[in-house]
Amino acid sequence: MPSSPTPYALIFDMDGVLIDNxxxxxxxxxxxxxxxxxxxxxxxxxxxxxxxxxxxxxxxxxxxxxxxxxxxxxxxxxxxxxxxxxxxxRKETPGLTEFLRAARTAGFKIGLGTGSPPETISYIIDHLDLRQYFDVITGKDDVDKGKPHADTFTVVSQKLGVPPERCVVFEDALLGEQAAYKAKMRVVAVSSGLKPEQFQAPLRVIKDFTEITPEQVRELLDQHPDTPKPSKEMAKRDYMKL
Missing domain, CATH: 1.10.150 (DNA polymerase; domain 1)
Structure with missing residues (x-):
């Protein structure tokens, strides 16, 4: 029998993505x-x-x-x-729970990659009863270097057992978008704090999770197989070295 294809993975930032805080x-x-x-x-x-x-x-x-x-x-x-x-x-971004349920039903692996410590993660996802939807949760204590370095998303990918090229990151921040590209992943941007044109090269920009479905994410990944390279302009800024 032919082996099953490697699943796609959805990796979520927390602040500004799961919640509009x-x-x-x-x-x-x-x-x-x-x-x-x-x-x-x-x-x-x-x-x-x-x-x-x-x-x-x-x-x-x-x-x-x-x-x-x-x-x-x-x-x-x-x-x-x-x-x-x-x-x-504290409340979730509109459409989030429905989207997570649909993604799990559709066979996506789901991970959380945030720069927050465990107690802050719990403050949000346990209060909102979201932990059940995540196969992997990675926070500040699980990586040596936080965003804009790639470590956060790379660790999530490794723990999920899904290669980077089959991962899409949901991010609201410029440095998070750069971290995803450094990890060789693609991005769906959530415009909770930035204008759509301020992001570098996301597959799509959404306001919340009522504007996208897991099937549409799969189609975007199939249509755009190449990962953007990190911005050279962003890389030159001193704060990227922190």
Whole structure:
């Protein structure tokens, strides 16, 4: 008997994809900045750096080097502020559960690849009862280098047992899109915080999961077999080295 074809895999970022929480993340950063006398615009900052670990984002806003221990303390403060602000607002992106159910029925493998630590992952996906839909969950503690490096998505792919060329990543952030291309995967962009034209080369841009079906994802993957190369312009920016 002929062997079954390797399945496709769907890999999801969490913030801005499973949930539309970017405004609350930005407000938490802004409150932290105000506490430390910083005038950085958090919304504009996250348009460029969203997807990075919080400590790396914070490195870019202080004029002088800050010890790693202090950065971790500031990141913890920001996380506390975010959870308080978002506590009663937690809800999934429209159409998500229906899409995940349909994807599982259609035979897709499903993974989560986020830069968040385990407690933050649980804060979202367990509250929303989403863990049941994911075959693999990879977070901050599972990789050496977070986005924009490829590690997050590469690890998910390996754990799912699906080669990168058969994976599609759902991302809302520029650095997440670059991480996917570095991992040799294609992207469906979720425009929760960016305009469609701000992404580099996604297969498609959606506002939420009511605008796409698993079958349409399969068709996009079949129609566009080549993975875009990471942007040279993005790679030249200093924050890519963090």
């Amino acid at each position: 970017t405004p609350y993340q930005a407000k938490a950063f802004q409150l932290l900045f105000r506490e430390h006398g910083l005038t950085t615009n958090a919304r504009q900052l996250l348009k460029r750096l969203n997807g990075m670990p919080a400590t790396n984002i914070l490195k870019t806003v202080f004029r002088n080097p800050v010890p790693e221990k202090e950065l971790k303390e500031y990141a913890s403060q920001r996380e506390f502020l975010y959870r308080v602000l978002y506590w009663d607002k």
